[in-house]
Amino acid sequence: MQDLDAGTPAISHEAIDGTSSALVRKLGRMVLLSTAEVTFLEGLQANRAKFEKGRELVADGAEYPATFIVRRGWVARQKILEDGRRQILSFALPGDFLGLHVNFRRVAAYDAVALTDTEVALLDPNRVLEIYRDYPILASGLSWATVREFNVLGEQAVRLGRRSAAERMCHLLLELWYRLDLVDEAGERSLEFPLTQRDASDTLGLSQVHVNRTFRYLKEAGIIDYSRGTVAIRSFDKLKAIAAFEPEYLAPFQLRK
Amino acid sequence: MQDLDAGTPAISHEAIDGTSSALVRKLGRMVLLSTAEVTFLEGLQANRAKFEKGRELVADGAEYPATFIVRRGWVARQKILEDGRRQILSFALPGDFLGLHVNFRRVAAYDAVALTDTEVALLDPNRVLEIYRDYPILASGLSWATVREFNVLGEQAVRLGRRSAAERMCHLLLELWYRLDLVDEAGERSLEFPLTQRDASDTLGLSQVHVNRTFRYLKEAGIIDYSRGTVAIRSFDKLKAIAAFEPEYLAPFQLRK
């Protein structure tokens, strides 16, 4: 499991360890960070806040109070239609930003809602421009994170537009596992899965009933175990085969599994 | 038509006129640009290339040769699945970037394909970092453009996940009209629509046949006229009513219609 793919550089750094923030762990996997940069990134997260499960961090149409960095927990970006239909666009996991590029126009185009108890750091969006100005390596890291967000949302569109129910679900589970793994929050063959089946349905563009059936199918086929709050992956291979999962869009250098 | 919504600032500038590039027209609608900034943006687009309809600008999995700025024509970002299924993620219209945030890792996660004969400007992705470093106003403009791209892709996910066929189509048509209008490429009540019905189906997550039926329904209901290459909007109100269209996510200050 600790093996790195041949040819990919093993990025390691004495300033990054298990006590580092998820953001540092994430960026440290992509960019070789100096000690000064690690220190800077940790300092950036000095101003913290907690949100209980279910709380709204930002409302659709309202102004971002700040740029958020997720330190612990899951946040969903979602749109609610006038008749109550809901679509979850994507998840912000530990190490992810919310409102990274919001600076002079701060109006949000979606709700950001805590799916679990969550800890975030708050920073002035103008500090992001400072990073771009003064920290070229970190600026590259932010660009990478930006592109990755695009890719994740793009894959979400492919799932919704052109994949079957089972494909959508398998693909999502793999994406979440890889993303969590990058910040050391995935299990060896499992992940915390704090979504209700209704949340999953609003992510996958399906009805709650159909999500239930699809989960059951995957369980009965021996591909996953699922119970409230946790998914265990019994066969990465089968999951990948169904989803036709290609992890490159998540773009870490080293990929496990 | 020249009326601006009450309360929204009329941004105008003697350095911006009909001969300006689409990028300048677009950013000039959001940010008050100095003459120096306009000149800089035009200079940024000195290195140009043309792509014929159908040509690929970037291939999924390949490296971006450059950051592109679309000057004329439409480009589709799309993913092709192994069995041939296709999903168009979004369109790059005049004034839009392709690969804006690609700098140290340039691998594309989708194909970019010219839907019409297209003219683009090519620039070194590192120049984007220079803009962030040296041109704070333009940096804000790029952040705005980035957020807008996110919002557009987010709405695409909502269309695909939670809207009916007719809603998807109406919503897309309105989005395209507003985006084109911002760069003065929309008609009063019409837009160039270079997509085949197959392209439209791969954008909307429908079959080609169903797109055909939905177009016909909208024509027979007197809401649009559609013929090869052009859509005329007979009723913005009906279109908006069906789509529940809220243009705020496109975030220009002044909105027509």
Added chain:
DNA sequence: CGGCCAATTGATTAAACTCAATCTGCGTGG
């Protein structure tokens, strides 16, 4: 123990798909 939310299951319906033709407009070569 009661209440509530989430999960599960069955039955039926509806939206959109596939398959199979046919039609139309346009460009090309004879």
Added chain:
DNA sequence: CCACGCAGATTGAGTTTAATCAATTGGCCG
């Protein structure tokens, strides 16, 4: 100028996937 070919558009028929509706069950919390 016309025949041919092709890509895209249109239409009809039958099928499939997933949605909706309607209960019922299971767990957890106060």
